[in-house]
Amino acid sequence: MIPRLEDADVSGKKVLLRAGLNVPVADGLVVDEFRIDIALPTINYLKEKGAKVLIVAHLGREGESLLPISQRLGKHFPVVFAEDFFSEDTKAKIDGMQNSDVLLFENVRREVGEKENDEVFAKKLADLADLYVNDAFPASHREHASIVGVPLHIPGYAGIRFQEEVKELSKALEPNFPSVMVIGGVKFETKEVLIRESLKRYDHVLIGGALANDFFKARGLEVGTSLVSNHLSVVCEFLHDPKLISPIDVVVQNGEGKKIRAVSEVKEDEAILDVGPKTIELFNEHISDASFVVWNGPMGNFENGFGEQTEGLAKAVAASSAETIIGGGDTLSAIKQLNILDAFSFVSSGGGAMLDFIVDGQLPGIDALINKRSF
Ligand code: ADP
Ligand code: MG
Secondary structure (H helix, E strand, O other): OOOEHHHOOOOOOEEEEEEOOOOOEEOOEEOOOHHHHHHHHHHHHHHHOOOEEEEEOOOOOOOOOOHHHHHHHOOOOOEEEEOOOOOHHHHHHHHOOOOOOEEEEOOHHHOHHHHHOOHHHHHHHHOOOOEEEEEOHHHOOOOOHHHHHHHHOOOEEEOHHHHHHHHHHHHHHOOOOOEEEEEOOOOHHHHHHHHHHHHHHOOEEEEOHHHHHHHHHHOOOOOEOOOOOOOHHHHHHHHOOOOEEOOOEEEEEEOOEEEEEEHHHOOOOOEEEEEOHHHHHHHHHHHHHOOEEEEEOOOOOHHHOOOHHHHHHHHHHHHOOOEEEEEOHHHHHHHHHHOOHHHOOEEOOOOHHHHHHHHHOOOHHHHHHHOOOOO
């Protein structure tokens, strides 16, 4: 069992909360609130119980500042922002905290020890607090210090959203019949294990996005200048599995613009940038009959005007009477404007973490809470 926040006595304690606040920011403003909103229940719980809440989080890929997040959280409750972890100035801020106060540290990925899971850094982080809470499900597939290192040293618990992610995504480990897994997006190598596992567990596995290009190429079809990976030998392994459904038509771009084509009619100078409308109809036949649907990964290059079929798929999944789980950073951005997140049974905040969890129900961040205590 994963230790739960609700089982810890947090009153008056300093709690190091690893939160998942990696939200899209543009021009210094938070542009999507989803991950802020889902972080609030755990923060509010800790405040209500009188803990001193020390929040550790990361943002972006370039060590972007968490100051905009601090300002955004500040609309809900006062937040003290600490520009580093261990200076005298920060120590004074922590020492000055009353029960229920909230402090947010600057981007933890600016610290060299974080990604390396440096032992000394993890111990120094742990020494800042009495207890540790992980509510950063989307970062829990990473063996980083703030995810797996800190709970070696102080008691660790899963936060409220983290527990919900585990509970809901666990359903995808034993899906109800008939079940459908829809996988799109890019980077075959990150989705290979999921495809293999899904073919064992799901009744149908529908492939779209750039992943589908690899399947076309493996079948000897022309893919023109489309994005493909170099994993064709692995793709061939899946090719003849009758559970695997790949697109029957695609949207290509050539010198003249967009065209819908059968998959066998793509030309040398064309790039496949979306699946076609007949493919979404075919996918919908499986989705509308299903009891359980999981979807991760856009069907096309939505950022550049090839989002139509991703939207069509989103509407089909939302309209299905099946239990529906969706997730993925790009997947959620691609359908944000539809405002239909309420129509899914569960929207995971995880991308890579969601995929890794669905493979075998395990993540380094979960393991670290259960097994690794040395204190
Ligand atoms: P998620 O973040 O939801 O897990 P991924 O990161 O796996 O999804 O994939 C999203 C990316 O896939 C987007 O940047 C999108 O443009 C790209 N993509 C999907 N289909 C295509 C395609 N046919 N050609 C190029 N890029 C594609
Ligand atoms: Mg992505």
